[in-house]
Amino acid sequence: MVQTRRFKARSNPSTKQIESDPFDSLQQTSTTTTTSSHLQQNVNKPSLCTLPPETFLQICKNLSPADLLSLSRTCKLFYNDLCCEDSLTIQEIWRQSRYSFMPYRKLVPPEGMSERQYVRFLLENKCHFCGRKSKSTKIYWERKIRCCAGCLETRMIDSQDVEPIILQILHCRWDRNGTRVYWRDQIMEKIKEIEPLSQTERVEWGEQQYKKFKLNERELNRRNIEDNCARRQQRYDRKKIIDEKLNEMISETNKNGSPIWIRAYLEKCSSLSKAYTYNRPFTERSWKILKQKLVREYNEMLDADESEEIDFICGEYLSDLDSNNSEDKN
Template sequence: MQNQSVKEEIKMGLTDTTSSKEKETTQKPTYSSSQLLSLPQELFMDICENLHPKDLYTLSLVCKQFRIILWSNSTNTQQIWCNSRSKFLKSNIKLPNSLTEQKFIWLGFLGHNCQYCGQDLEDNNRRRFWEFKVLVCSKCADEKSICDINFRNDLNYLMNATSPGYYGTNPYYWKSDVSRVVDEYNSLSEDEREGWIKNKQAELRDDIQVIEALRTQETEINLNKFLCNILSR
């Protein structure tokens, strides 16, 4: 019963939507970060199961210990974020192995700033590339990507080892990803390169189906927004 009481206090504190004026005249939540820190890890994880992803992000900023737990790639931590995503964001898509739950939720739901320059992202200045796992403004997207034609002209031998990202119907390649792939390729002997390319192709096949589903979902959402704007005029 005592553990249940602590759970409820913490949950209420993290999801509190009371206005500032109301808070001045009401009792402050009785939980504290010290209470959380003193909890057994299993109980802490149990509490996290019932928090919105935004609250999980907030909690991860409280202290190093919480960040280590909530930023882990462990199966248990990934399941916490997955359950929260399903419960509060109504998103049940299966993620590729290369994309963590934390990164997916930030890219798809919580990110509002360019991860390079920090600029606030408006709808017409937002570039989300699932393939590269980045959310950026149009200026940074132009600076940090290369177009399909240039990639084919300069690095055609790596076409089967990389996958382009798309904004609309235009394919792009992320410069840092290309640089990493080139370095990997150049570090191999001639005999090793063919096997390496085959392994890269297998990795891409694992990701491409999910990424295409994400892209289709995003296109449908944008289309619905566009139609709603037209109908509301």
């Protein structure tokens, strides 16, 4: 049986019996003598799996949130190590990684989310309802979900025939027509709560719900402000990487030393302008796809310019012929 690492959570400091820090137990484990049979088991294992646990965690401390997510999906061993929600040490690794590589995300995770779940929520462009990652999604903090435009449209309703006491405690959005809309399931839930109540009980219920709504609203405002800052920073970081890649492309030369690409043409490509507008990270794969589009558009523009130049030259030539013929007749 393959031995797996386990990182236990620290006990509550208020209790008398306090478990040792995971790093302490790991260091003790690493000092024990490894038997020949255990070495034989590790012969065919990947190199990372054979690292001492404390060394593995030290490596993880320097990884980005995206790298940590990828590593946790490589095998069951790493999943157990990095997805231990009860370990303060593991949660601290995810937190420090977020602070280091996502400095625009300083707020703590929402209630009910661990550090790992929070990072995954921020990075994965996956709709909560349809589960598709191919569509662009938006974060809705009042629900703590990501949702694509299609799923959102089918789950929002207007405020017709809904009591004001319910509308004042729910977060609304505006559709394309400027109509105020609400989450359908939230309205139905509140209707079920208020139906059996008397008029006096409804007033008391509304006051309690409104207090909760205002507290939650302040939290949502902070989240939305951070979202705006994050989008600006992500676009800036993305543009910086794209510009670096573009400069590398422009520096490419032919065998005779002449440049292959003309900057003015590349900067006119619509795919480049569109690439600047996205918020998601710009990876090597993203550049490979973008470069293919740039090359295609670049060649199309060159062909169009050559065609226009030929038409212009032909037009000038025909104009000269007409002038010469007129002079001969005179």
